[in-house]
Amino acid sequence: MFKRLTALLLLMVTAVSVFAQTDAIKSLNDKVRKTHKDTFETKADSMTNAFIESFMIKTKGVFNVKYGYYQNNIYWQQAHAIDVVIYNYQRQKNINRTLANKYLNYIRLWYKNKSNNYSGAAAASTTTPNTTDGYKMFENPYTDDMCWVTLTLLRIGEATGTSSYSIIARQVFDNYIIKRAQEDEATGGLWLPWNTDVGSGPNACTQAPATLIAAKLYKKYGTEKYLTYAKKLYTYTTKKIVKGGGRVEEPPLTYTQGTFAEACRILYHVTDESNTMKNRYKSYAFTYLNYAFGVDSNGEQHDRCTSAKGNNLLRDEGHNADQSLFKAVLIPYAVNYVLDEDMAKANRTTIFDYIVKNTKMMWKNLDISRYPIVFCNYDWRYAYTGEDSDASMGAMCSGSSLMENTARMCRAIIDRYNLGALYAECSKFTIEPGHEEDAELTPFYTAMAAAKEIIDNPNDYMTYQFLKAIEDLQAAYQAAQDYATAIP
Template sequence: MNKYVLFLIFIFSCIACGETNEQDTNTIEGSTDTSQITITPVTNLKAKITQNPNELYLTWTNPITVTNMLGVEIYYKQKGSNDEKRVNTIQKGEGYLLRLTSAEPYFISVVVVDNYGRKSERVTITAIPSNKGVPLADSCTYVLIEQFMDKTKGTFWVSPQNISGNSANTYIYWQQAHAIDVVLYSYERIKDNNPILAATYKEYFERWFQNHGNNYHHDNNDPTGFSNPYTDDMCWIGLTLLRMSEVLDDNKFADTAKRLYDTYIITRKWTDDKGTGLPWNNENNSNGRSRNICTNAPGALMATKLYKKYNEDKYLSDAKILHKFAYDNNYLTLGDGRIEEPPLTYTQGTYGEASRQLYHITNEKYYLTCAEKVISYVTTSDRCLTNGILRNEGPSMDQSIFKAVLIPYIVNLALDEAANSTLRQNLILFLRKNAETLSANLTRGTYPEMYCNYYWGSIFTGNIASMGAQASGASLLEGVLRLNTALENN
């Protein structure tokens, strides 16, 4: 074979190899052309100011249609500046705490990135952090809502986002009243200055009402949807319905509470030589028929509020009867202000508020004296305090939410000009001391997982946070903010 033939063979071999390489480059078996794939961007991008200056908490919803999603990139720059910065790490969740250098308008953009490095279009918003932050009450209430509320129902889980998977979440009922009460107080405070957030809160209230506050008891013959075997649970729920009616100026809530009381609560009362009182539940045994303070105190308070709303004498009569039964058959006759054994904050507070309300209806000094005694006891007795701070009453959902019941009623007495002036001043100092202690023991760097502990004198270090503890802490901060605002305005 001569050199010319060898040369031709070499040339054809190179051409063949070139064709093969080109095919391998453009057509890989089992692959698809990804150049036309569009990455879906995030939705619902929002920025919320926090309790700290120059800080924004970003939230968004990740696309569910993007497979192999790596996370999101976050970009930000001051309005009018070309100096754009990027958060160093890709965020895999749906929230990020963005710490900025000043309280100026910022452009904030979020971009979805998948494992192939492909990116979505930017979603951009404009937001302005506060140079002072917002009241800590806002942040504490925000944590209660964001971490514990099922927003589709307006009701609350026991643990953050129901992470415990605890079946008890299905059954908590009376605690729902006191958790949504915190949001009601927040709504009152922010409705004029933040109408958008207030409108969102109103939606939660409506959903809570439509879902009957997570009532596990279903009676097809009950037109209210709130009837329950436990009388005290209905009283707590009824009080919240009346509060909703006051705050939202909507009679449907009060009318429902009235029907609940008339049909399912007061009809259970029974009388013997000890007087007339409400039983704990509808079971026909000694335990069910026991007429305890945790039922008759809220029952008396609910009756006073129904009287003030509807001006029907039967409610005032009921309130007096239930109040007297609670006084005569518990520990108040000892004279120290303790209403039961052991003394618990929620019953002390509820009986105190029922007494205060009865004083303003009847102008009988006896009732105001009762209010002052029971509230003074809970704020001074070592039985209720640890180092001058309201004690940890226990980790259960029944116990952990007790202080959320108490706090608004201490605030009410502290603001009541009819009450003893020295006591009022002591209550103001007590509330502020508790709030300062709680504030010092909130780990702000963990926001929005900034949880309240069962005892406000220590930092939360547990594995799973408690809705009851969070509601109690948020109730304290909302209450003290309400207190301070009222005092400043007067």
């Protein structure tokens, strides 16, 4: 009985801290509820479907580079294209199982077809993830391409709960990415060549994702070497590549701004370094994102990454297959920052406002008159008016990523607030003395413990897990109340 009494007391005490946590996201939650409700989710569903219908080769799970035009050497771009599908799958898992399974099949086909890997070094694919040491399915001469695909493999593992995808990501990193790294005596850091050509040097588009992979692998597996790799890659990048004012590289591009910001954010969470160093990671995570949306480290507006100084709208970064999807890389990491409750509240709100502003502008200028054939423009201030044959997968990927991740962001904010508020309400539960240890209450205690774990560690859980926790706790709370009422 003592254990159950203690549990009830703990529920009431921890409710106070939960109220504090829910208050911390209340301002964002109020913004979402007041102006957006579920509209971003319905628009994201429509846009992701249009992206698939307009550009995906549905028998292979990979995407045409332009409307109706396949190109065999489009590899790293496929990672960011399928990311859009992965994020929608995560939202649908506990809402629309039929649609979720349809999208899961596309994800598996993407994997089976090696993300359209054109490299002759890549072995033939299998339908089941292969975990042998000599695995070459995603090997490619371009180090950065492997990095982007590896991040997507990790994302599939997180979304599906299937560990084999994460194992493959780990093997690609261990066997083909980090083996190319070279020590830099001057900085004590590590640098990676862009590709296998003689004389190929380091660049931000390789260093940033590699740093992020290493940090994520350490977070997942706890193997010390990954943290060492992450720190060394970070060290070289900051000392030899990063520029002043919040620029990751010159010229500043949104995809490396976002990726290195995410690497810094993850390092903040996993590092065992001093508070000074941890706070540096935390500060840089915001600085690099803020720069991408047009504000430098001194708080001055610029138009290096935006379409005009002061408008915070991401610019047209170019029309080729690479440049057109840079924004698709930035946006998910900007959303992750907003959802990270360890980041400064004011900074999270700032990035939130940037994202929503861009989303509204993009949707306002999206021509859906021929739905599900929809094309997004390179510049979100204007509708696409070109020929169908010129319509860009990368541009549509960037727009779809923006809408899908805005929906993910708003749904997560609402669910976090709802779970915290529900937990606080359930903490008021009382029962007649002597019945605290009744077996009928076990599901309630279990659901409360699961909810508190998610509330205490929100960054470790995904939207569908918040939804499930809410459903489970609601059901268990109702059952507990019914049982308590029936006691004579």
